[in-house]
Amino acid sequence: MSLPALLRIGAFPPVAHALLSQHFTLVPPEEASDAQWAAFQGLVTRSNQRVDPALIDRLPALRVIATCGVGYDGIAVDHARARGVQVTHTPGVLDTAVAELAVGLLLALLRRLPAADAFVRSDRWHREGAFPLGASLAGKRVGIVGLGRIGRAIADRLAPFQVSLAYHGPTDQGLALSYYPNLAAMARDCDILIVCCPGGARTAGIIDAEVLAALGPRGALVNVSRGSVVDEAALVQALQAGTLGAAALDVFQTEPTANAALLALEQVVLAPHIGSATEETRLAMAELATANLQAVLAGKPALTPVP
Ligand code: DGY
Secondary structure, eight states, X not given: OOOOEEEEOSOOOHHHHHHHHHHOEEEOGGGOOHHHHHHOOEEEEETTSOBOHHHHHTXXXXXXXXXXXXXXXXXXXXXXXXXXXXXXXOOSTTHHHHHHHHHHHHHHHHTTHHHHHHHHHTTXXXXXXXXXXXXXXXXXXXXXEXXXXXXXXXXXXXXXXXXXXXXXXXXXXXXXXXXESSHHHHHHHOSEEEEOSOOSGGGTTOBOHHHHHHHOTTOEEEEOSOGGGBOHHHHHHHHXXXXXXXXXXXXXXXXXXXXXXXXXXXXXXXXXXXXXXSHHHHXXXXXXXXXXXXXXXXXXXXXXXXX
């Protein structure tokens, strides 16, 4: 029996592609025939891709858009819903991977690991002697911007490092961590901000010049959320002027490239949007996307529809 065909938007890592291919025939847009465009009932995508109204409107038989990712800011969700198309995502299965990366980036930033690695490789250790001192994580106050599933996973992993934790978000969750309804006020009281809130219109640019100034010359910013959450021009300016200490970024406004000004700065650690990029996690994301697609195509409720 032939497998149901899906329109595949974006390239998937081998582990995810192989899993999806066990259940579906994946067809990229450039290989789809007119008959296939007319017949596709499902579309599978990734959170680094755009699924805009024009694409949705080319698919008259579409019933479900499944993204392998928790973020869905690249998908025209309202347009899909207005067309009666369900949109699903993969929350939960990537919390650990993203939290581990956030902690890893933070440690890499404080201990200047990329520069330390280059120091050994380039033999500067031999020529120059001691490497410049870093900063300890213990004793620092860390503010988490967005205490959802990922934010909680980050808090859980940071607690044993003997930090004090605070959070900012739309609601006070009544936890032992200090809650700040005002983001700049939290930044003022913290040494480190970790951004892990959802992207999209509600959070666009909330890490602005005021928040960066409040974090201050000894402060560090870690962003594992979306590039859109940070005012990148203000970030570059603060780092260049020394009014912000350092930044570790997994996400950028202009992916898949990073602002050239950031590349020139030594006090930044950069990663190519790898929050969920582990074999285990990408497999789990593909499994959940598959389950969502199969459910909706069988006329059953999706497991994890976007809220
Ligand atoms: C997501 O799932 O939205 C992540 O950004 C993917 O790594």
